[in-house]
Amino acid sequence: MKPRVNSQGLVEGVRYIASPNCDERPPGSAIDLLIIHHISLPPGEFGGSGIVEFFTNRLDPQAHPYYASIAEVKVSAHFLVRRDGGLIQFVPCVKRAWHAGDSSWKGKTRCNDFSIGIEMEGTGEIPFTDAQYGRLTRLTRALLAHYPIADIVGHSDVAPGRKSDPGPHFDWTRYRAMLKDRAEPRNVRKALGKNRNRAVTTSGRRARTRRI
Numbered sequence: 001m002k003p004r005v006n007s008q009g010l011v012e013g014v015r016y017i018a019s020p021n022c023d024e025r026p027p028g029s030a031i032d033l034l035i036i037h038h039i040s041l042p043p044g045e046f047g048g049s050g051i052v053e054f055f056t057n058r059l060d061p062q063a064h065p066y067y068a069s070i071a072e073v074k075v076s077a078h079f080l081v082r083r084d085g086g087l088i089q090f091v092p093c094v095k096r097a098w099h100a101g102d103s104s105w106k107g108k109t110r111c112n113d114f115s116i117g118i119e120m121e122g123t124g125e126i127p128f129t130d131a132q133y134g135r136l137t138r139l140t141r142a143l144l145a146h147y148p149i150a151d152i153v154g155h156s157d158v159a160p161g162r163k164s165d166p167g168p169h170f171d172w173t174r175y176r177a178m179l180k181d182r183a184e185p186r187n188v189r190k191a192l193g194k195n196r197n198r199a200v201t202t203s204g205r206r207a208r209t210r211r212i
């Protein structure tokens with residue numbers, strides 16, 4: 001089934017675990033940026049409960065040596081894509097999730113105000129999975145069809161020098177190719193077509209502009 005975004009900004013049929021780490025977007029801010037991240041908790045381990053606990057302020061600082069340093073940090077992306085392609089939503093898209101931190105894009109600061117954040121479960125050291133690219137692509141299409149998203153960037157593009165995710169193993173070429181797949185419904189092709197001449201940047205030290 002093709003995912004749909006409802007009026008609350010929840011993707012229908014997706015597991016929703018509410019995070020308190022969000023608030024209202026400033027009045028009048030359009031949602032026009034998509035930011036890709038990666039995360040794993042404990043670092044380098046996949047499939048556990050760490051990310052969900054972290055995004056819902058339930059991380060036990062005793063559970064892992066690394067957790068003591070982040071247990072008080074209040075963050076959450078809107079979405080998490082697991083290694084097996086499982087999708088969890090933590091924050092309705094209409095709300096401002098706290099994922100990008102100190103950031104700027106095209107001269108606008110505080111990217112959380114106008115962006116949606118998607119975490120890919122992973123590290124900077126190994127490739128993401130086929131299932132993740134498939135799920136990310138379907139989710140992105142649903143978001144493109146519902147919001148005026150002009151750019152899709154990495155966290156490292158909006159916080160260069162401070163953040164490196166999603167890192168060198170995130171395959172932007174593959175992601176763009178999957179988004180362009182012609183086998184998609186007409187309304188989605190239209191949304192992508194509208195965005196064709198807008199910038200999609202690669203993750204990296206120098207944000208280079210590319211077309212999707």
Ligand SMILES: [Zn+2]
Nearest residue numbers: 037038155165
């Ligand atoms: Zn990030």
